[in-house]
Amino acid sequence: MRPYLMAEPALRRLELTITRRLDGLLQGEHLGLVPGPGSEPAETRPYQAGDDVRRMDWNVTARTNEPHVRDLVADRELEIWALLDATASMDFGTAAMEKRELAVSALAAVGFLTQRTGNRIGTHLLHGGGVRTLPARTGRPHLMALLQAAFALPRTPPGVAEPLLGVAADQLGRMVRRRGLVVVVSDFLDAPETWELPLRKLTARHQVLAVEVLDPRELTLPDVGILTLVDPETGRRREVATGSARLRRRYAQAAAEQRDAVAQALRRAAATHLRLRTDRDWVRDLVRHVMSQRRLAALARPSGGGGGVA
Secondary structure, three states: OOOHHHHHHHHHHHHHHHHHHHHHHHOOOHHHOOOOOOOOEEEEEEOOOOOOHHHEOHHHHHHHOOOEEEEEOOOOOOEEEEEEEOOHHHOOOOOOOOHHHHHHHHHHHHHHHHHHHOOEEEEEEEEOOEEEEEEEEOOHHHHHHHHHHHHOOOOOOOOOOOOOHHHHHHHHHHHOOOOOEEEEEEOOOOOHHHHHHHHHHHHOOOEEEEEEEEOHHHOOOOOOOEEEEEOOOOOOEEEEEOOOHHHHHHHHHHHHHHHHHHHHHHHHOOOEEEEEEOOOOHHHHHHHHHHHHHHHHHHHOOOOOOOOOO
16 A cells, blocks of 8 residues: 555545546436435426526437526435445555555545535544544545545554454444445455344445455465465464465355355345456446446336436
8 A cells, every 4th residue: 555644645646536537427426326316417497597507408408409407306415424444454455556545545436526516424444443433524625634544544463353344334323313325345354244234224224335345366366386375354374385276276266155245245235236356447347337327227217207316
């Protein structure tokens, strides 16, 4: 991960990446991330004096030769809460970035794409020292301070006991009363039975987006001879002979079964699932997810319009 003293320039570069590549496409509408009611343009109507010109529907305007805008069907302000997993298992990466850095990037994307419309965002930061809560507020300065705090979280020394993801999700559910969007960013390496029920309780009241972050070495084992593996959460070390094809097949099979168990648990909890990898273009994967959710939402929309979603 980038040195923590470089957080400010790193965040500025990250903001540029997000706004340049996503701004024109997503327009800051949070419900491109999850299906459901939100700040999505709904029915078209003729323009009236005082309407926001940014909501102009140029296609309808061109067809009718009369200015038209699209109404919004959501509350003007959305409350967003993010549960960011920064435990020891997230301090791992063998590709373009570490999992924790990818997690912060995902959090930044949600923040930058929603804060411009007056939405409030707060975080639960889960790390070796426990759970740190930053209250939900509006504005770019607050968002940058929130991301700075996420970047500055210290690494957890091996063997230090850390709170479980499910415990943090349960705490968040008890604290957040106003309905809104909850984004859980984690590798979900804790046993699914420890976090599935707390997530299910969250989805009963909120829209929940589960962002799963992965590194390719968690899925397949390379043939590199004797490899020393260290469990970042316990500090246990083990030497593995990666030259064994049978061992590599068993490793890949166990990893696939683990990720499938995570996907099934998220599905049972009714959370929207987005998987990001440290060796892929995460921005492109985010865009694909948004487009997929918009297509699903459009299919589920009653005919005749009016119940728009992003």
